[in-house]
Amino acid sequence: MTNRSITYSFPFNPNVLRWARDRAEYSEIEVANLMKIKAQKIIDWETKKSNPTINQARKMAEIYGRPFLEFFAKKIPEIPETNLVPDFRMKRNNPINHENKILREVQEWGESQRLNALDLFEINGTTPPKLPKELKATVSDNPEKAAENIRLILNFSIEEQINIKAQQKLNLVKQIKARLEAIGILILKNSDLVKCKARGMCIYNEILPIIVLGKEAPNGSTFTLIHEFAHIILRQSAVSDGLVLRSGQINSIETWCNQFTGAFLIPQQSLLKFFNPQKSLADISDENLKWLASKFAVSRHAMLVRLVQLGLVDPEYYWQVKRSQFIEEENNQTSGGRNTYYGSRYRNRNGDLYTGLVLEAWSNNRITNHNAAEFMGIKNITHLFDIRKHFND
Secondary structure, three states, rough: OOOOOOOOOOOHHHHHHHHHHHHOOHHHHHHHHHHOHHHHHHHHHHHHOOOOOOHHHHHHHHOOOHHHHHHHHOOOOOOOOOOOOOOOOOOOOOOHHHHHHHHHHHHHHHHHHHHHHHHHHHHOOOOOOOOOOOOOOOOOHHHHHHHHHHHHOOOOOOHHHOOOOOHHHHHHHHHHHHHHHOOEEEEOOOOOHHHOOEEEEEEEEOOOOOEEOOOOOOOHHHHHHHHHHHHHHHHEEEEEEOOOOOOOOOOOHHHHHHHHHHHHOOHHHHHHHOOOOOOOOOOOHHHHHHHHHHHOOOOOHHHHHHHHHHEOOOOOHHHHHHHHHHHHHHHHHHOEEEEOOOOOHHHHHHHHHHHHHHHHHHHOOOOOHHHHHHHHOOOOOOHHHHHHHHOOO
């Protein structure tokens, strides 16, 4: 009996393949280079002269940021154009169209994860939490008072923050994330924001609002997390770079969010217990600044901004001496050390609220191994078991 090679032809819709590429703003050559194939193959697939393999189609779906099963659709999906969230970054030199493409992809991914999370709540037979009604403010509200009230809602006293053990100081962001996720905020991570010089994105919804963080060192991401949280409190979607604006560059929303962030992380009365000069200082030593920052488990940058906010240090010391130094340091920092286990990068990307929903549905046999891996964006199923093993560590 002769062995025959059988070639399977999958019913991909070439029109959808072309639509997905156009929507992602890629040329045939760009996709071919990413897939390490000839551009003619992309053209042939889109004109029905040949078909991609399953693996090739999955790779295209990943590149285009589209669901793989969408390629089998009989007609081009009717998807409304995404309205980008308001952009509060300072002006950049990068091409606007290129940045908007990246921001749109990050936003669409975040909104897709939110829809997945809502599906998972339904699969698990639970209801997504609603934000507390008191969790609301306007830019006319005193940010100092608002920060004090929000800490009460989160049940997270400043004493608890200050008394974190020295070896756990870098975990402050994890503790705050846990409290925000507990009240129904979906916290995700997408390093593509770095390509736009953005540090965070907030997509406001009444149910499951979204915070997307970029790639920062732990202390820096704490400031960004609270800054984006401030946007949620204002019921305001945004993408921002987290930079402090000078007089003449003042944006009322960003200014309020920065003031709230400083007041939340470093309350005035608590700070004055450790540092209370009789008059505004011309500068502050790096040693003292580092000591104060460590006390509140924040970055030196955040601490100096707060000292300037409260009139304890001359603003020119920040603007003329330290600002450029801090920004350079932050641009050279990474998001942390090596992951403690293989699946942690998927957990970090999706956040514990989302990951917990997936694990609950999977562990109760409401979704399959394959479904759980798809929800988490995992190709190697062993990473899924790895995440479940370490989830409660």
